[in-house]
Amino acid sequence: MAQRVTGWVGWVWFGAFALLTVGLFDLVAGLIAVFNDEKVLAWGGGQGVWVLDISTWGWVHLVLGAILTITGLALFSAAMWARVVAIVVVVVNMVWQFVWLPVTPWWSIASIILGAVVLWALTVHGDEVERAVS
Structure with a gap:
């Protein structure tokens, strides 16, 4: 009996497009930070100040x-x-x-929910992608 491919394969493709898009954005942001390394990023979230070296942040984003x-x-x-x-x-x-979550609640909640859907698609329906491709 042949196993059928469901619509969840679309969510795996969505996950692939999402990773590709975020990866490309990280590459661009990393390149900008590496070539413009004289700035320092400081952020105070009410609990103190975080100071980040832009060059290091850029290399991390390039690799990621x-x-x-x-x-x-x-x-x-x-x-x-x-x-x-x-x-x-x-x-x-x-x-x-x-x-x-305390800093960007709506974005974090949306990202967590979307991540859960993509995680479900990758873990439960990932083998369907192999059947769809072959």
Whole structure:
């Protein structure tokens, strides 16, 4: 009996596009920060001030952007390693959004909900992508 492909494959593709888009944005933001490193970012969230070196922030975003972009592209080929990396990235992002919940509540809630849907699609329906591609 052949297993059918459901509409959840679309959510896996959505996750791939999301990773690809965020990865490209991180690459651009990282490049801007690396080449414009004389600025320092300071943010006071009522609990003190965070001071970040823009150059370090830029290199972190460059590396993260490259990982996200490669993972997003690999998800389109239904690579198993890409699903595993994507799941890890989505879980880390969801935890990070919980940390930022007091600062940006609406964005964090939306990101957590969207992450949960993509996580569900990747874990439960990820094997359907292999059938859809082949």
